[in-house]
Amino acid sequence: MSFSEAELEKKLAELIELHQVPGAQLAVLDGDTLTEVAAGVVSLRTGAPATTDALFLPGSIGKLYTATLVLMLADEDLVDLDRPVRTYLPDFEVRDPHARDTVTVRDLLRHTSGFDGDVFIDTGRGDDALPRYMDEIRDLPQICEPGKIWSYSNSGFAILGRLVEVVGDTVFETALRERLLDPLGLQHSVVFPEEALLHPMAVGHVPDPEDPESLVVTPQWGLYRSCGPMGASLVASAGDVLRFVQLHLDGGVAADGTRLLSAETVAAAQVPQISLVDDTVLGEAWGLGWILDHFGDVGVIGHDGNSLGQNAFMRVAPDQRFGFCLQTNVESAMTMYRELAAWLFEDRLGVAPRQDPEPLATQAVADPARYVGTYQREGVAIEVTGAPDGSLLASLVISREGADTQDLPPMDDLPLVAVARDDSFLLKLPIADSELLAVFFNPDDASAAPSYLHFGGRAHQRVSA
Template identity: 40%
Template sequence: MSDLEHIRTWFDEHLPELLEQHRVPSAAWAVLKDGEVVEGAHGVLNLATGVTATPESVYQIGSITKLWTSTLVLQLVDEGLVDLDATVRTYLPEFAIADEAAAEAITVRQLLNHTAGFEGDIFTDTGVGDDCVEKYVATLGGTPQLFAPGEQFSYNNAGYCVLGRLVEVVRDTTYDQALREHLIGPLGLRHAAPSVHEAIMHRAAMGHLESGEEGTLEPAPFWSMARSNSPAGSTLTMSARDLVAFARMHLEDGVAPDGTRVLAAGTAERMQAHEVDLPELGLMGSSWGLGFERFDTPDGPIVGHDGSTVGQGAFLRMVPAEGVAIALLTNGGDMISLYHAIVGQVLDSVTDVHLPGLPQPPAEPERIDARRFVGTYSADVFDLTVSQDDDGRIWIEQVPKGLFIEMGGQVERSELVAYRDDMLIPVEPDRGMYMPHAFLGDDGEGNALYLHLGRAVRRAGA
């Protein structure tokens, strides 16, 4: 029996139990090795309707869309239409944020590798028309600059919307149509939908969120986020097999299965290569490329991306040295723990590269003076306030704003303990994960300037 047949058997035997254990309504999966693919699905796409998942079912891939956006941009680079190190204003003269000097300096590369430095969690809904991305970019004029362009990594959804608009302008088309013409079509994908209107033509998953004190899973209050954020990952929907077909093109030097060249020779490798390091957060990669998240393990790099939308979670992992790709698509519950159990098992079975362990709080955390960390850190979607009580315990309170309120966000208070130098970690998991909190920089008075959670959240008033 081949490695892939062993994988199929393992999924058949274990996926139903794992879904029940982690309270995930359904999952679809696909594994690629040496040009061959196995796939499957189990569970219920929508708890309100009882429609079951099949391998052809489509799920939102969320921020994995950023790999598609970066691929569209690199196609333009291949064609000589865009220079990675040219400023964004070379192609979008109207691009504006609050810091004019930064707006003039930010480059295409800095948008791709998340070092542009402006506030990134901006989810303004500018309608459903074909001009929605253009209108979205026009709303960024008051967006604050958190640090100088190129200074550090801070995950930036808004930056990828700007890249989507760049694609629209240079291609003279809409973002959705660019996906169809330059990726979905050339890759021969049959179950991929850039828009809500196309997704409904397929067997589409519904996201689920926890409700009430019991944490009961219920269908999300709406299906997708705003179309204006589509280049960052608000609408693109597909089957696990189609997501793996996209990964295969990147593993095979930009060539589609039928021989169509989608990227120039060497471009896929450039996209996966190291560009910038991250704080040691554990849940995100250790470094980033031109779109690709990188896990730099002792056994070699794993590359890919995650995606999270309204009650749906998607995971893509690739081992370039071994020609392996894994896609896992889910629609609620403890999706992170399910991902780690499944993708870890697959990697152990068919590669010599192992998934890094998830961060855990220490059994006996050290008591520390947290004065450097105490204060409020503010972003567009939440305020985070760190405090230390008279007993020396450290707390963080999250107050949702904007989109997070619309998605049902509530004020949450949780305890943090010492983790590593200038890092704290929650005592209790959130959706199956313990997210390390890194405190970086100095506000000039000995306090941390940023609370880094994959994105840099700046101290309020500093």
């Protein structure tokens, strides 16, 4: 039996009050029924109410739109996913020549390029934003060889966006609008801030630097145009996100009967490409753009998104044609998402999202030297040290500059909570509302000393013991 609008409104209102979220939007798909509700306000500054037609920043959920554009080009035989990116972008450069020449389109879609990926650079508002971004990442370093491990890469999707431009002879936002938003009839989805101004619109909220217990409106609304294919271009309602997802549930056919993707490509995108190491919060594997998971015995696809002071989540069970999109205007709403997902899926399908491993009774680690050391990626270093009681601590140093790293609190000597899973710990950052799984691993030899620390979807390479 489908959830009623009143039930969903009541639950959403309860959750935003419990988790101190200013406003949120929820869309639930059940069969062919799409129910949309909202609660709270879109801005603490104005007090304007959140509505179902308000536009939020879905963040990286927009990567699914970029992936879909690439898959459309593949359907048209304009792109071969297993050819090197340089086939289509001859000027593509990264620091490592081997990676430059061998990274494939598939590697970018499934986040296995092996190069660092959180580069957010303002290259202007012009149509040359992505070409200029490509010039800026020519020295992007490798953390491993292509295809070896999974590590989330925002830059990889900017490169895919540039591929869409070159192969399609257009600019990314035009391709997004003309190939997806317009054919799907998405009336509450836009690609530029000036278009969003014509709609009710949510702003992000972050802790007040002078009073961390209070929230203030973000000093910057969204990320730069160069970050568009990473998800920054998309501004949409939760309902429109699910209307986009329906394209993939309906075998590539739009609501008006127009075929945009082949059924074979839609199915292939949902086939696991690589397993995840930190597999509790995100999922168990990655497809061609999709997070792939199981809630109990139910297969689930989805994606999450963060923007400046906004956090969104989407999970759908394709076979059962059931799922939801939650959009919030705070920077971290993981706990709220988990409670909502459990409530919806347990009630409707009798299954729940996977849970983190349980903390161990004793936190003393048998062999601290196995883990102690420095793990880093571009702009981020994690220093793991031993505590007097035998437990482990982690300190994070963020050296890269950007709109997403302003006014960060100190992140020193944070407990790594040992759990009932080998080489795994829970780590909670002061900027997050929930613990995340941190996994030490060695892709060459699981029994050897870890060579990487996976946390927050990113692999950090061990550089010292």
